[in-house]
Each structure stands twice: as structure tokens, then as C-alpha cells.
Amino acid sequence: MTVTHVAAAVLLREDGSYLLGQRAADTFYPGFWEFPGGKVEPGEAPRDALIRELREELGIEVVQCFPWIVREHEYEHAHVRLHFFRVTKWQGELQDHVHAALSWQTIGAKSVAPMLPANGPVLKALTLPDFYAITQAARIGADAQLAALEQALKHGLRLVQIRERDMPEPQRTAFASEAVRLIQGFGARALINGDADMALELGADGIHLSARELMALTQRPEFKLVGASCHTRGELDQAIALGLDFAVVGSVNATPTHGMQEGIGWEAFNIIIADCPIPVFAIGGLQRDNMLAAWRHGAHGIAAIRSAWAVDSF
Numbered sequence: 365m366t367v368t369h370v371a372a373a374v375l376l377r378e379d380g381s382y383l384l385g386q387r388a389a390d391t392f393y394p395g396f397w398e399f400p401g402g403k404v405e406p407g408e409a410p411r412d413a414l415i416r417e418l419r420e421e422l423g424i425e426v427v428q429c430f431p432w433i434v435r436e437h438e439y440e441h442a443h444v445r446l447h448f449f450r451v452t453k454w455q456g457e458l459q460d461h462v463h464a465a466l467s468w469q470t471i472g473a474k475s476v477a478p479m480l481p482a483n484g485p486v487l488k489a490l491t492l493p494d495f496y497a498i499t500q501a502a503r504i505g506a507d508a509q510l511a512a513l514e515q516a517l518k519h520g521l522r523l524v525q526i527r528e529r530d531m532p533e534p535q536r537t538a539f540a541s542e543a544v545r546l547i548q549g550f551g552a553r554a555l556i557n558g559d560a561d562m563a564l565e566l567g568a569d570g571i572h573l574s575a576r577e578l579m580a581l582t583q584r585p586e587f588k589l590v591g592a593s594c595h596t597r598g599e600l601d602q603a604i605a606l607g608l609d610f611a612v613v614g615s616v617n618a619t620p621t622h623g624m625q626e627g628i629g630w631e632a633f634n635i636i637i638a639d640c641p642i643p644v645f646a647i648g649g650l651q652r653d654n655m656l657a658a659w660r661h662g663a664h665g666i667a668a669i670r671s672a673w674a675v676d677s678f
């Protein structure tokens with residue numbers, strides 16, 4: 365079956381809500397909900413198709429949009445390749461021309477159903493925040509890290525990796541236990557680096573795998589949320605094949621955390637993650653100020669160790 369390319373828009377409002385449209389009666393899957401968009405025409409770039417479809421379907425002009433994830437799905441009627449974009453600015457009032465209804469939805473609390481079958485993983489990807497902080501208690505001390513963690517959570521941090529490979533036991537478990545309690549107390553999610561047993565014991569939300577651990581696995585670990593660090597497309601393909609929720613790719617810039625290695629730069633980052641079906645965080649000498657660059661190069665967001673805990677970065 366030939367592949368039908370589709371451009372689909374996640375229109376995001378400042379309050380974090382996103383738009384869904386209900387498919388009209390005369391289409392495949394009538395009554396199902398989808399992201400606005402439509403087929404890419406021959407010779408057309410997906411971004412141009414997105415801009416055209418939003419003009420035709422919703423009467424709006426896209427002002428700012430970023431490439432996000434690309435997912436494939438085989439329906440009875442078509443094999444589709446969906447190019448998702450996050451649309452963060454547009455002009456004009458919504459005037460729907462094709463859907464049975466439109467609805468603004470809260471991320472993680474969808475109130476309409478059913479969704480088109482291809483879109484389940486897309487909704488899960490949307491629940492990931494754009495900033496992923498990684499702890500460094502072994503370097504700055506457990507108390508200082510817990511204090512910085514609390515500050516960051518107060519300022520809206522939603523996803524944290526507890527990565528304390530160099531901390532001796534029993535301090536490591538004691539720190540991780542305290543950190544998970546704090547993180548979850550703020551309604552944020554905590555992932556434990558590498559140690560599945562510890563993640564289970566502490567009731568963490570999931571685990572984060574090193575590239576080496578990732579490459580040794582044959583199936584997805586049984587946690588709600590599983591991410592992995594990748595440096596090559598081969599590693600990223602393994603994360604995709606195992607059905608992981610997200611990957612972290614870098615180092616984009618040189619970073620002292622990994623022995624001052626050279627950064628690969630945004631262009632190489634963009635090539636590694638091309639057409640990736642799972643969200644990717646960029647890492648390596650990055651801070652929140654780099655978010656626009658990250659989005660322009662296809663990243664879901666930024667992961668950071670040092671800059672995550674700097675008070676002036678909130």
C-alpha cells in the first residue's frame with residue numbers, strides 16, 4: 365500500500381490546552397476525534413501542507429509552528445504517515461469548515477472520545493513537559509540538591525530524573541526516596557536512572573536507561589514511563605523499537621558533565637532525530653533559553669543537569 369503523508373497540528377494555547385476536531389459524517393471514522401490537518405499534496409512540504417490545511421479547514425494563519433513527531437499507522441483504507449507540528453501562534457478566529465465539532469482539551473485529561481486509532485501515543489507524548497531536569501546530588505550534596513529540587517518544583521518543574529550513579533549506598537537510596545516523595549508531592553513525575561528495582565521499591569513513575577542498558581534490552585521495561593539516553597540513530601531506533609516513551613539525545617553543546625566532550629551541534633541533532641515517532645529531549649550544555657532553538661530543530665524540549673538547578677533559570 366502506498367504511504368499517504370498527512371500534516372497534523374497540535375494547536376496549543378498559552379494555558380496548555382490543545383484543539384481537537386471531530387470527523388464529519390461523510391469521512392472514514394466518522395465521529396472520531398483528530399488533530400486538525402490533512403493530506404500533503406504531491407511535491408508539497410509537510411509544513412506547507414499544514415499551513416494550507418489550517419487556512420482551509422479553520423480559517424487561521426499559522427504564525428509559529430515547530431516540527432514534532434512523525435508517526436505511521438496502517439488503516440484499512442490507507443497507510444498514513446502523520447507529520448505532527450506544534451502550532452504555538454496563529455492569527456484569526458477559528459472558523460471551522462470541515463469538522464462536526466471542535467473542542468479545546470486539557471493535556472492529560474481528554475474529555476472527548478473516541479480518538480482516531482493512530483493518536484493514542486500522541487496524547488501520551490503531549491503529557492511530557494518541555495523541560496526535563498536531572499539531579500546531581502553526588503556533586504552538590506543531597507541537602508543542596510533537595511533544596512534546589514523543591515525550588516524548581518515550586519516554579520513548575522514537572523519531570524525529574526534521579527541520576528546518582530556515583531553516590532554510595534545507603535545515601536543513594538535515602539536521597540532517591542526523599543526526592544521521589546518531594547517530586548510526587550508536587551504532582552510531578554520521577555524517573556530513576558538505571559535501577560528498576562529501586563524504581564519499584566520507591567514507587568517512582570518510571571526509569572531512565574543509559575544507552576548501554578537500552579541496547580542490552582529485548583523488551584520494554586514494565587513502567588508507566590520509560591526514557592533512554594541516545595547518541596546515535598541506531599540507539600534511537602532501539603528506543604523506538606522497544607516502544608519507549610521518549611529519548612534524550614546529545615550532547616548538543618560541549619558539556620563539563622561528560623568530560624568536556626565536543627558538542628554535535630543542532631544540525632547533527634536534527635539529522636539524528638529526523639522523522640522520529642517518539643518525543644526527543646535535547647541535552648548537552650543547554651538551558652531554558654535554548655528552548656526555541658530546540659523546538660526549531662525538532663526537539664520536544666530540553667533536558668539539563670547543571671542549568672536545571674540554577675536559581676536564575678526558573
Ligand SMILES: Nc1nc2c([nH]c(=O)n2[C@H]2C[C@H](O)[C@@H](COP(=O)(O)OP(=O)(O)OP(=O)(O)O)O2)c(=O)[nH]1
Pocket residue numbers: 370371372391392397398399400401402403437439442444446480481482483
Ligand atoms: N487530520 C488528521 N488525520 C489523521 C490524524 N490521525 C490519523 O490517523 N489521521 C489519518 C486519518 C486519515 O486517513 C488521514 C487524514 O486525511 P484527511 O483527513 O485529509 O482525509 P480523509 O481520510 O478524511 O479523506 P479525504 O480527504 O480523502 O476526503 O490521516 C489526525 O490526528 N489528524
